[in-house]
Each structure stands twice: as structure tokens, then as C-alpha cells.
Amino acid sequence: MATKEEIVNGFMKAIVDGDEEASAKWAKEAVAAGLDAYEMVTKHGGDAMTIVNQKYEKKEYFVPEVLCAANALNAGVDILSPHMKADKTSVPATVVLAVVEGDIHDIGKNLVKIMLSAAGFRVIDMGKDVPSAALVEKVKETKADVLGMSALMSTTMPRMKNVIDMLKDQGIRGKVKVIVGGGPVTKDWALSIGADDRPHDASAAVGATKGLVEKLRAERGETW
Ligand code: B12
Numbered sequence: 001m002a003t004k005e006e007i008v009n010g011f012m013k014a015i016v017d018g019d020e021e022a023s024a025k026w027a028k029e030a031v032a033a034g035l036d037a038y039e040m041v042t043k044h045g046g047d048a049m050t051i052v053n054q055k056y057e058k059k060e061y062f063v064p065e066v067l068c069a070a071n072a073l074n075a076g077v078d079i080l081s082p083h084m085k086a087d088k089t090s091v092p093a094t095v096v097l098a099v100v101e102g103d104i105h106d107i108g109k110n111l112v113k114i115m116l117s118a119a120g121f122r123v124i125d126m127g128k129d130v131p132s133a134a135l136v137e138k139v140k141e142t143k144a145d146v147l148g149m150s151a152l153m154s155t156t157m158p159r160m161k162n163v164i165d166m167l168k169d170q171g172i173r174g175k176v177k178v179i180v181g182g183g184p185v186t187k188d189w190a191l192s193i194g195a196d197d198r199p200h201d202a203s204a205a206v207g208a209t210k211g212l213v214e215k216l217r218a219e220r221g222e223t224w
Pocket of ligand 1 (some may be wrong): 042046049050052056057063064067070102103104108109111112148149151153179180182183200201202203
């Protein structure tokens with residue numbers, strides 16, 4: 001049986017090399033060895049994507065190589081995600097989740113979906129590159145308790161403000177809590193555009209969502 005170090009290094013190398021088969025193989029080894037599935041993806045998978053990003057910035061890698069790396073990470077996520085555990089919520093709620101318009105980076109959003117679903121929330125995943133109006137419509141249609149938006153680019157972040165402004169204009173901002181996330185999104189910026197929180201990762205999204213749903217229920221005068 002491989003050591004933890006060998007598994008982690010093998011997994012990271014598979015991602016950096018864009019090798020889906022090797023990523024899946026090391027993910028299976030991680031499961032067999034009882035390694036923490038969430039840590040494998042977010043810490044070690046995240047570190048591997050940082051290396052990929054450095055290569056992209058140094059022009060050693062171009063978009064196709066980055067895409068292969070993302071696919072390799074996803075191959076590992078497919079195997080590891082059933083083993084990710086989140087504390088079950090005692091406050092069931094509906095969360096609408098999406099990557100904002102113009103942005104197709106969906107790995108982080110998918111991790112948030114995995115963790116919120118594992119915690120027992122009903123997650124409506126609208127995917128990536130989602131127009132603001134469609135998001136607002138889905139919140140209304142599903143009477144969502146929480147709206148989660150992801151953006152990985154400084155150019156697409158402003159869409160989050162756009163959606164929040166639309167919720168305000170349509171008089172429903174008070175009915176739904178809004179969390180936002182993604183690399184360039186800071187807590188200060190999130191609060192400045194009127195979001196309720198910016199949990200720093202998928203695991204933190206679970207606690208934040210629970211807290212915000214409890215707050216929403218209290219505002220509505222509902223007890224649990
Ligand atoms: C993988 C990747 C791609 C892949 C995406 C594949 C996919 N299916 O997602 C591909 C190759 C398609 C791609 C394309 C492009 N990319 Co790109 N990409 C990346 C890269 C290397 C990694 C992103 C990633 O997956 N990280 C791993 C995940 C796990 O982390 P995460 O997304 O941050 O998510 C975590 C947290 O942020 C948080 N979170 C995320 N979302 C949410 C949401 C909520 C509600 C919450 C609570 C939390 C949360 O939780 C997650 C888990 O912990 C980044 C570099 C980087 N450092 O981020 C560049 C990067 C984001 N890309 C960039 C660019 C420029 C592009 C392109 C324009 C390149 C081009 N010339 O075509 C295109 C844009 C396409 C588009 N319209 O969106 C730039 C953006 C710069 C900017 N303007 O801000 C970056 C920063 C690279 C760089 N240094 O220049 N990219």
C-alpha cells in the first residue's frame with residue numbers, strides 16, 4: 001500500500017500533468033487508505049491547481065493544458081466526493097447555486113454543491129455562465145432560502161452585484177440570503193455589494209448557510 005505522501009504527490013502530479021486516469025487511480029488509493037476526501041480535493045487538488053496557474057502565468061501552460069488539469073481534478077473529485085462528509089443540517093432549506101454570466105470556472109461551485117448536498121440542503125445547481133435574470137427567476141420560482149454565486153474572474157465579479165440589485169429592484173432581497181465566493185471575491189467586497197457572506201471555501205459554506213437560514217427563519221418568525 002502506498003504511503004500518504006506517495007498518494008498526495010501522485011494525485012497532485014496527475015492533475016498538473018492533466019492525466020485523468022492517474023488522478024482517478026490516486027483518488028481510489030486515497031479512499032482505500034482512508035485519507036480525508038475533502039482535504040484531498042480542496043487542499044492537495046487546490047495546491048495542484050496553484051502550480052498549474054503558475055505555469056499558465058509563466059506561459060509554460062496555455063488554456064488547453066489548464067483544461068486538461070481541470071478535467072484531471074474532476075476525475076478525482078468524482079471518486080472522492082461520495083466520501084466527503086459534512087455535519088447534517090437540522091435546518092432544511094433550498095439553495096440555488098450558479099456560476100455567474102460570462103464565467104465558466106465551475107470546479108469550486110461544484111465543490112460547494114457537493115458539501116451543501118452532503119449536509120442535507122436541497123441544492124438547485126444552475127450550472128455555469130448563468131444570466132442574471134435567469135438566476136433571479138429561479139430564486140422566485142423555487143422560493144429559495146439561499147442564493148450562492150461563484151465568480152473566478154475580476155471581469156465577471158460585477159455580475160454578483162447585478163443580481164443582488166435585481167433582487168432589490170424586484171422587492172425580494174429580504175426573502176433570500178446571498179452568499180458569494182471564488183478566488184477574487186473578498187469578504188469586504190462581498191459585503192459592499194450587499195451579499196450576506198463570503199465563506200472562504202466549500203466547507204465554510206455549510207456553516208455559513210446554516211447560520212443564514214436560521215437567521216432568515218427568525219426574521220420570518222418561524223421556529224424549528
Ligand atoms: C482551471 C482554470 C480554468 C479552466 C476552468 C475549467 C472549469 N471547468 O472550471 C479553463 C481552462 C476552462 C479556464 C478558462 C479561462 N480562464 Co481560467 N483558471 C483556472 C485556474 C487555473 C484554476 C481555477 C480552479 O478551478 N481552482 C480550484 C477551485 C477548487 O478553487 P476555486 O474555484 O477558487 O473554489 C474554491 C473557493 O474559491 C470557494 N468558492 C468558489 N465558488 C464559490 C461559491 C460560493 C457560493 C462559495 C461560498 C464559495 C465558493 O470554494 C471553492 C472550494 O474551496 C485559475 C487560477 C486560480 N488560481 O484560480 C484560472 C483563472 C481563474 N482563469 C483565468 C482566465 C483569464 C481564464 C480565461 C479568460 C483564459 C483564456 N484566455 O481563455 C478563460 C475564461 C473562460 C471563461 N469565460 O470563464 C484567470 C482570471 C483572471 C481574472 N480576470 O480575474 C485566472 C485567475 C488565471 C490567471 N492567473 O490569470 N480556466
